Amino acid sequence: MAYFARPSSASAAVRIVKPNTPDESTPAQLPSRKDSVPRQTQCRNILIYGFCKFEDKGCVYYHPSAPDAIQPTTQSETPAVASISAQAVNAPVFIPKSSSVNRVPSPSPSPPEYQAIQEQYGYDLGNGRLGEAATQLEPQYDDFSVHQDMSYYSASSQFFIREPLNYHLYTPIIPPSFVSSTSDSHFVPSSSELRQLLQTRSEDVRSAPQVGLGLPEEIQGYHTLTPLDTAATTSDRRKLFNWSSVVYRATHKADGIPYALLRVENFRLMHQAAFSSIEAWSKIRHPNIVSVHEAFTTRSFNDNSLVVAYTYHPRAQTLHDLHLKPKSTYQNNYSGHPQPPPLGAIPERTLWSYIIQIASAIKKVHEAGMAARTIDATKVLLTGKNRRVVRISSCGVMDVLMYDTHQDLHYLQQEDLSQFGRLVFALTCNNPNAASTSNFQKSLDHMSRMYSHDVKTAALFLISKSNPHKVKTINRLYEIIGSRITAELDDALEATDRYEHELTGELENARIVRLLCKLNFINERPEFALDPRWSETGDRYIIKLFRDYVFHQVDEQGNPVTNLSHVLTCLNKLDAGSEEKLMLVARDEQSCLVVSYRDIRTCLESAFSELARPTGSTYTR
């Protein structure tokens, strides 16, 4: 067998090739200085295997006695060169046993060392969502398969040992022990449901509008108007005070982002100053308030319409549609007897979440010297089922509509709290009119039976009349609900952990995509620099063989191996520049190269920078 050191300084690859007969030549496969070998260079077999089978059979490299052997880390001297000996050329041909057996053992570290690293850092070769995807795409690959490379550290001696990756370059998934719960929680659904949720939202944003609705093509830069109202007919629509309103989803041409347009029909703006409140609202940013962007009037709907543009929350549902629309027999079911929560009753934990979030929004608005004026089940949106975030919508529109009435701010703020109280009554009793005089006592009894004393106290405080001795303010509500805020905060923090956990799983994806892009930029570019053998020589050839190793392996029956975890493992190691060696086999199986992932990474970087070089590159045509 003949060994050729790849003379390029960029790579320490060991090339093992079938010897050529004198008239055979493979100029393109071997680097230009291929016929010289460094006689004083330590044989790479010593480095890799600890011995060289061919030491006495023609191997031209230096074979030190055991104590003299140069450790891999110190091997950086300038190699001397020498010609290949005749024996070397006639050495037996290396024939790989099977194309899938490409692993080469590597000397360090010891398995316990690696295990310690693994335990300490929770390091996972196939980490990330793509790792999960592997199991999803390939159900036949069980957990063991995804983590098959970790099996090197089983007791069985038939497994090879791998070097650890540069684990500091990796971001392991947060170990489950640090995430209080990875299952469905108050705020965050299970991983797969979260995925589905995000997909449905994205689908919602891209859904095509109905045709033939006679809506304007574009108003004030907003196009693709799609009505969002759930009312079956126009007459079923609720009124916004005395005005009919309709909500559209529309995309703005400047940023391509969808917005919710609230249109008030037949409204004539008398004073431009009425828009001053919209300006004030557009400065309010709060997680429980649907952000206001702008307002304008238009005649595009063949009337005088007022339009206010808000942030669009895909798949948002009003609390009314979710909890109060008649769909169960529970509505107005005041039997007077204790009863289990009926189907559709809001669990107390959820109710508190709503109360705390709405209170927080009102506090923000009142502290800004404004009033919300739309604390109503038809205007509070739930944006996401598990992540029970509620947001007050339609803010600012009442200020414009009622501009002429000049209402007192204190009165409006008191009214916000009363509206809030009526909302709590409605939600606890599944009845929009639960706080009306005729229903009041029955509703209170019902609330007492179904919910804790604190709910009743908060609801009564909110609908009570303010008096000089006991002024009703949002801050006073906080004194009542304070003890419940801790649970909400805990859940919110847990949700943050969960989201970070989910995000971490996605973190590596970008690196993998970048690597794939680079590989694809480089591979198969016969036209580059008018050189049809561009991919067949030098660094590019190694990259091409690596691509085959990663993607084009076949099993013993010749079937393509489509194991995504193998792909991810290889790409992760390439990205980390692991010193681990692998054997790359030419397609004709007549030659192979032993290289480290670090070598391949160097080749990749150099080939890519050659491609990406702005000047001097002829690939600009």
Ligand SMILES: Nc1ncnc2c1ncn2[C@@H]1O[C@H](COP(=O)(O)OP(=O)(O)OP(=O)(O)O)[C@@H](O)[C@H]1O
């Ligand atoms: N900012 C928004 N993002 C996403 N959806 C929204 C937004 N604002 C309102 N919607 C949706 O638009 C629909 C209509 O909102 P609207 O305020 O008119 O409610 P409504 O009074 O219940 O309507 P309806 O006229 O159907 O009775 C609701 O289903 C609501 O979920």
